[in-house]
Amino acid sequence: MTATEPAAAPIWPAPYASSPVDATVRVPGSKSLTNRYLVLAAIADGPSLLRHPLHSRDSALMIAALEALGARIEAVDGTGAFGPDLRVTPLEPSAQAGPGTVDIDCGLAGTVMRFVPPVAALTGRPTRFDGDPHARVRPMDTVVDALRQLGFTVNDDGRGALPFIVAPGDAAAPENSTAPARVRIDASKSSQFVSALLLVGCRLPGGLVLEHSGESVPSLDHINMTVSVLREVGVQVETTGPTEWTVSPGPVRAFDVLVEQDLSNAGPFLAAAMATGGTVRIPDWPAETTQVGDLWREILPRMGGRVDLADGTLTVTGPGRIDGIDLADSSELAPTVAAICALAEGESRLSGIAHLRGHETNRLEALVSEIKRLGGDAEETADGIIIRPLPLHGGVVDSYADHRMATFGAVLGLSVPGVEVEDIGTTSKTMPEFPELWQRMVDSAGAPDGQG
Numbered sequence: 001m002t003a004t005e006p007a008a009a010p011i012w013p014a015p016y017a018s019s020p021v022d023a024t025v026r027v028p029g030s031k032s033l034t035n036r037y038l039v040l041a042a043i044a045d046g047p048s049l050l051r052h053p054l055h056s057r058d059s060a061l062m063i064a065a066l067e068a069l070g071a072r073i074e075a076v077d078g079t080g081a082f083g084p085d086l087r088v089t090p091l092e093p094s095a096q097a098g099p100g101t102v103d104i105d106c107g108l109a110g111t112v113m114r115f116v117p118p119v120a121a122l123t124g125r126p127t128r129f130d131g132d133p134h135a136r137v138r139p140m141d142t143v144v145d146a147l148r149q150l151g152f153t154v155n156d157d158g159r160g161a162l163p164f165i166v167a168p169g170d171a172a173a174p175e176n177s178t179a180p181a182r183v184r185i186d187a188s189k190s191s192q193f194v195s196a197l198l199l200v201g202c203r204l205p206g207g208l209v210l211e212h213s214g215e216s217v218p219s220l221d222h223i224n225m226t227v228s229v230l231r232e233v234g235v236q237v238e239t240t241g242p243t244e245w246t247v248s249p250g251p252v253r254a255f256d257v258l259v260e261q262d263l264s265n266a267g268p269f270l271a272a273a274m275a276t277g278g279t280v281r282i283p284d285w286p287a288e289t290t291q292v293g294d295l296w297r298e299i300l301p302r303m304g305g306r307v308d309l310a311d312g313t314l315t316v317t318g319p320g321r322i323d324g325i326d327l328a329d330s331s332e333l334a335p336t337v338a339a340i341c342a343l344a345e346g347e348s349r350l351s352g353i354a355h356l357r358g359h360e361t362n363r364l365e366a367l368v369s370e371i372k373r374l375g376g377d378a379e380e381t382a383d384g385i386i387i388r389p390l391p392l393h394g395g396v397v398d399s400y401a402d403h404r405m406a407t408f409g410a411v412l413g414l415s416v417p418g419v420e421v422e423d424i425g426t427t428s429k430t431m432p433e434f435p436e437l438w439q440r441m442v443d444s445a446g447a448p449d450g451q452g
C-alpha cells in the first residue's frame with residue numbers, strides 16, 4: 001500500500017440544513033487507536049490482526065512507514081463498513097535489515113512523525129523523515145532530544161524539526177545491559193512525545209524510565225490510551241511518579257483487535273444536532289473507552305444538549321438555544337467545540353490548549369481568524385480562546401490543511417447560509433468519507449428512518 005497525497009478540492013459549499021438534522025451516523029475507526037496498534041503490531045512477536053481499522057491518509061502514511069522499515073501489512077476481508085481489516089507481519093530484527101537509507105513521508109500525521117522515529121532507531125537502519133510543508137513547523141525537538149539521550153544519532157538542520165535522519169549511534173545497543181534506559185523530556189508541546197517512547201520502551205534492552213519535566217503535559221487522555229493499549233498486548237508499564245512512566249523489557253504479544261470508531265470524528269456529527277436543534281444517533285458507542293471523544297457526553301449537556309447512551313447508541317438532541325461553556329483542555333475536540341461556541345448565545349472560554357498552536361496549523365490563531373471572517377467575535381488568550389456571541393454570516397472558511405478546521409466550517413455552514421470551505425479534501429487525513437457522510441446526514445433530515 002502507498003500513502004496518498006490529499007486530493008486538491010475546489011471550494012465546497014457547506015450544506016445548509018433547512019430543518020433540524022435527524023440521522024443515524026457511523027464513523028470510521030479511531031486514528032489514535034489504529035496507528036498505535038499498527039506500531040505495536042510491527043514490533044510484536046508474531047502476526048497481528050486489526051479489525052475495522054481506520055483507512056485514511058494518516059493510517060496510510062503509518063502503513064507505508066512501517067512497511068518501509070520491513071513490516072508487511074496486508075488488507076484482508078473483514079466486516080467493517082469503511083474498508084478491509086489489516087494483517088500485520090512484524091518487521092525484521094535489525095540484524096536482517098536491508099542496506100541503504102529508508103525514506104519516510106510523515107505527511108502531516110503527528111502520530112507518524114512522533115511514533116515512527118523511535119521504531120526506526122530500533123531497526124538500526126538510517127532513516128530519513130520528512131513531511132508536508134505544515135509538518136516541517138510542528139514541534140519535533142523532544143523526539144530528537146530523546147533519541148539522542150538513548151544514544152542514537154539524529155542529523156537535523158539544528159531546528160529540531162523535520163526533515164532529519166535517525167541513525168544508529170555508538171551507544172545505541174548495549175545488548176547486555178539490564179538497566180533501564182533513563183530519558184528525561186519536556187513533553188509540554190505534545191503528549192505524543194511521551195506515547196512515542198512508551199510504545200517502544202519494552203523493546204529497549206533494559207526497558208525504559210521516562211520522566212517529563214517542564215510545564216504540564218497536554219492531552220493526558222492520549223497517554224492513558226497508550227498505557228492501556230500497551231497493557232492489552234502484554235507490556236508491563238507503570239506510572240511511577242506524577243509525570244514518570246516505567247516500561248519493563250519484554251515482547252509485545254501478537255494480537256487480534258477490533259478498533260473502536262473515532263469518537264473525536266463523531267464530534268462534528270454530534271455538533272450538527274446542537275447546531276440545528278436536531279437529533280443524531282451514533283450506534284456502537286463503546287461502553288468503556290480511552291478515547292478523549294467520550295468527553296462529548298459531558299461537554300454537550302453543559303451547552304444545553306440532551307445526551308443519552310442506551311443499548312450502545314449515543315443520542316444527542318440539540319437545544320433551541322446553545323449555552324456558552326468554560327472548558328479546560330479539550331485537546332483535539334477544541335475546533336469542533338469552538339464551532340458550537342460560535343453559535344452559542346453566551347460567552348465561551350476554552351483554556352489549557354496552548355499546544356494547539358503546534359497542531360496541523362496554529363489552531364488558536366486559525367479559529368479566531370475564521371470566526372471573525374464569518375462576522376463573529378473571538379480572541380486568542382495565552383492558553384486558549386474566548387468566543388463571544390455575535391450573529392454570523394456566510395463566507396469562505398480557510399482550512400489551513402487542517403481536517404478539523406474543515407469540519408469546523410461544515411458545522412457552522414449547517415445553520416449559517418452561504419458558508420463555503422476551502423479544501424474539504426483535507427478531511428481525508430482521518431475521515432475521507434466526511435463529505436459524503438455529511439451530505440447524507442443533512443439529506444436524511446425528515447426521512448422516515450433518519451438513516452444518515
Ligand SMILES: O=C(O)C1=C[C@@H](OP(=O)(O)O)[C@@H](O)[C@H](O)C1
Pocket residue numbers: 031032033110111189190191192195218219222331332355
Ligand atoms: O496520540 C495521539 O493519538 C494524539 C495525541 C494528541 O496530540 P497532542 O498531545 O499533540 O495534542 C491529539 O491531539 C492528537 O490528535 C492525537
Ligand SMILES: C=C(OP(=O)(O)O)C(=O)O
Pocket residue numbers: 108109110111332359360404430
Ligand atoms: C492534532 C491532531 O492530529 P495529529 O495526530 O496529526 O497530531 C488532530 O487530529 O487533531
